[in-house]
Amino acid sequence: xxxxxxxxxxxxxxxxxxxxxxxxxxxxxxxxxxxxxxxxxxxxxxxxxxxxxxxxxxxxxxxxxxxxxxxxxxxxxxxxxxxxxxxxxxxxxxxxxxxxxxxxxxxxxxxxxxxxxxxxxxxxxxxxxxxxxxxxxxxxxxxxxxxxxxxxxxxxxxxxxxxxxxxxxxxxxxxxxxxxxxxxxxxxxxxxxxxxxxxxxxxxxxxxxxxxxxxxxxxxxxxx
Amino acid sequence: xxxxxxxxxxxxxxxxxxxxxxxxxxxxxxxxxxxxxxxxxxxxxxxxxxxxxxxxxxxxxxxxxxxxxxxxxxxxxxxxxxxxxxxxxxxxxxxxxxxxxxxxxxxxxxxxxxxxxxxxxxxxxxxxxxxxxxxxxxxxxxxxxxxxxxxxxxxxxxxxxxxxxxxxxxxxxxxxxxxxxxxxxxxxxxxxxxxxxxxxxxxxxxxxxxxxxxxxxxxxxxxxxxxxx
Amino acid sequence: xxxxxxxxxxxxxxxxxxxxxxxxxxxxxxxxxxxxxxxxxxxxxxxxxxxxxxxxxxxxxxxxxxxxxxxxxxxxxxxxxxxxxxxxxxxxxxxxxxxxxxxxxxxxxxxxxxxxxxxxxxxxxxxxxxxxxxxxxxxxxxxxxxxxxxxxxxxxxxxxxxxxxxxxxxxxxxxxxxxxxxxxxxxxxxxxxxxxxxxxxxxxxxxxxxxxxxxxx
Numbered sequence: 001x002x003x004x005x006x007x008x009x010x011x012x013x014x015x016x017x018x019x020x021x022x023x024x025x026x027x028x029x030x031x032x033x034x035x036x037x038x039x040x041x042x043x044x045x046x047x048x049x050x051x052x053x054x055x056x057x058x059x060x061x062x063x064x065x066x067x068x069x070x071x072x073x074x075x076x077x078x079x080x081x082x083x084x085x086x087x088x089x090x091x092x093x094x095x096x097x098x099x100x101x102x103x104x105x106x107x108x109x110x111x112x113x114x115x116x117x118x119x120x121x122x123x124x125x126x127x128x129x130x131x132x133x134x135x136x137x138x139x140x141x142x143x144x145x146x147x148x149x150x151x152x153x154x155x156x157x158x159x160x161x162x163x164x165x166x167x168x169x170x171x172x173x174x175x176x177x178x179x180x181x182x183x184x185x186x187x188x189x190x191x192x193x194x195x196x197x198x199x200x201x202x203x204x205x206x207x208x209x210x211x212x213x214x215x216x217x218x219x220x221x222x223x224x
Numbered sequence: 225x226x227x228x229x230x231x232x233x234x235x236x237x238x239x240x241x242x243x244x245x246x247x248x249x250x251x252x253x254x255x256x257x258x259x260x261x262x263x264x265x266x267x268x269x270x271x272x273x274x275x276x277x278x279x280x281x282x283x284x285x286x287x288x289x290x291x292x293x294x295x296x297x298x299x300x301x302x303x304x305x306x307x308x309x310x311x312x313x314x315x316x317x318x319x320x321x322x323x324x325x326x327x328x329x330x331x332x333x334x335x336x337x338x339x340x341x342x343x344x345x346x347x348x349x350x351x352x353x354x355x356x357x358x359x360x361x362x363x364x365x366x367x368x369x370x371x372x373x374x375x376x377x378x379x380x381x382x383x384x385x386x387x388x389x390x391x392x393x394x395x396x397x398x399x400x401x402x403x404x405x406x407x408x409x410x411x412x413x414x415x416x417x418x419x420x421x422x423x424x425x426x427x428x429x430x431x432x433x434x435x436x437x438x439x440x441x442x443x444x445x446x447x448x449x450x451x452x453x
Numbered sequence: 454x455x456x457x458x459x460x461x462x463x464x465x466x467x468x469x470x471x472x473x474x475x476x477x478x479x480x481x482x483x484x485x486x487x488x489x490x491x492x493x494x495x496x497x498x499x500x501x502x503x504x505x506x507x508x509x510x511x512x513x514x515x516x517x518x519x520x521x522x523x524x525x526x527x528x529x530x531x532x533x534x535x536x537x538x539x540x541x542x543x544x545x546x547x548x549x550x551x552x553x554x555x556x557x558x559x560x561x562x563x564x565x566x567x568x569x570x571x572x573x574x575x576x577x578x579x580x581x582x583x584x585x586x587x588x589x590x591x592x593x594x595x596x597x598x599x600x601x602x603x604x605x606x607x608x609x610x611x612x613x614x615x616x617x618x619x620x621x622x623x624x625x626x627x628x629x630x631x632x633x634x635x636x637x638x639x640x641x642x643x644x645x646x647x648x649x650x651x652x653x654x655x656x657x658x659x660x661x662x663x664x665x666x667x668x669x670x
Binding site: 173175 | 289347348349351352355363371372374375382383385
């Protein structure tokens with residue numbers, strides 16, 4: 001039984017279940033939409049201003065929306081205690097983690113792709129710097145949020161106040177990643193600075209925390 | 225064991241008396257900053273002690289995941305609480321000093337921000353401990369502690385870059401650069417005293433945690449003797 | 454020993470069980486039956502002490518030789534019966550549809566049923582849950598309250614299925630309140646109270662014996 005094989009079947013199973021219920025993606029989309037609209041009339045920025053603040057707005061909106069999706073991830077495994085069935089099987093624990101993280105990454109990337117046009121509409125956003133850099137930042141940044149988010153969601157489902165626990169433990173750890181995402185995005189949008197350092201930092205953050213997650217997930221999964 | 229600890233507490237109290245005297249009366253008044261500079265004798269030793277606590281917390285968490293013994297978890301819990309306490313002192317004394325000297329309460333400087341993020345991480349650690357149930361607390365907390373510790377250098381690096389990109393009018397400057405020998409003297413007295421206070425608090429908190437575990441075990445045994453019907 | 458916060462669910466159990474038999478574990482609520490089963494299944498570590506399972510203390514090595522049916526169904530409500538079984542078969546490295554079909558037929562369910570589990574009746578769910586537990590043909594099968602919320606007729610059928618599985622040489626542990634249901638098929642009754650095994654009693658295979666008498670006539 002390979003990690004890759006189990007990751008693949010688990011991922012496909014999750015995508016199929018999400019396709020049938022659309023719980024996570026719908027609530028996430030609507031939530032992000034609300035945040036965008038509220039920010040838009042709260043700040044009511046001009047095109048020039050919005051370039052400066054959009055980095056922050058975009059990522060705060062995505063961060064909140066991602067938390068909504070992350071909380072759903074493990075809720076499905078807890079219903080009927082299906083997680084026990086995985087735990088008694090010889091399948092490697094990290095395969096489950098990778099499948100969940102990749103699934104969440106996919107959902108959040110889809111969300112970002114759908115929301116991007118809205119930012120253009122509401123904030124009259126045009127990038128001065130190259131768009132491909134924005135995409136690189138989005139992919140690296142999303143993985144940074146999602147890999148730790150998936151892990152911490154697995155922590156927080158074991159606690160008393162599940163839903164509220166996730167942001168409480170995820171946000172402090174994610175501060176450097178958020179800083180990198182916001183600053184890199186602003187640098188690219190305004191074209192005033194190079195985002196190279198931030199992109200490298202996000203890559204380092206991704207590698208380090210993916211390793212830590214894979215190292216510790218088995219202990220957390222079997223904590224009882 | 226208990227006698228040694230009581231002796232150590234007495235020693236710590238003595239040390240604290242000497243160091244306070246040193247900081248408030250012996251050390252000369254700084255020329256430009258004035259009396260407020262004396263806060264430095266409390267600020268930096270607190271930061272140092274908090275750092276020691278968080279390091280102990282990290283080590284204890286790793287040991288817990290490896291050995292799964294209640295003692296190392298109790299050490300982790302104790303060190304995190306004491307660490308957060310000292311970290312809070314740092315965050316309160318910092319702005320009190322910064323306001324008259326820098327003219328502002330707060331700046332997003334690398335050291336300040338890292339301390340704040342550190343504080344946030346370990347408060348979230350304590351919240352997780354409080355909210356998780358039963359036998360899972362230890363594993364979950366240990367995992368989070370490792371994440372927190374790994375995060376610290378990354379936070380420091382990123383904030384430093386953030387600042388160098390947008391230079392601010394006020395920078396900390398090297399606090400230890402050109403320190404008067406009498407000041408250095410007082411500083412080391414305080415460093416020693418605060419470290420000892422940290423150790424005393426950690427030991428007391430550790431004992432408390434272990435006693436709580438013992439009480440729980442006794443309750444468990446008693447519940448079984450009565451027998452659930 | 455296993456402590457849950459303030460509660461020691463199991464203490465000082467020291468026992469060994471021979472293979473190829475059907476054990477029925479009985480006891481009041483909170484006697485530690487489920488905890489014992491979860492420890493054997495590898496879902497929990499004992500707080501103190503150790504246990505040897507199929508000749509090893511490393512549970513992961515023998516995970517593919519153990520089947521576990523939990524108190525809850527351990528199935529995804531959003532998927533159909535076959536989809537559920539296919540996924541769990543994959544976890545054991547089996548990607549053969551015939552295994553899943555066989556398991557469904559064994560518990561008397563139609564593999565072609567495309568309804569999602571969420572719309573199944575409680576009895577059907579329990580049966581599918583049993584099918585999931587025995588999917589990979591384990592030597593040791595652990596069942597936690599397999600008859601809860603199942604009507605008497607279905608329960609009797611399930612008990613008969615368990616008997617047949619035992620006759621194939623498997624070892625079964627059945628935790629239940631309804632000892633009467635297992636009367637015909639059990640080999641041994643294990644009584645638990647306050648976290649300890651208080652009695653073990655050999656069962657008389659009434660039904661099997663009477664069957665043997667009836668057949669010649």
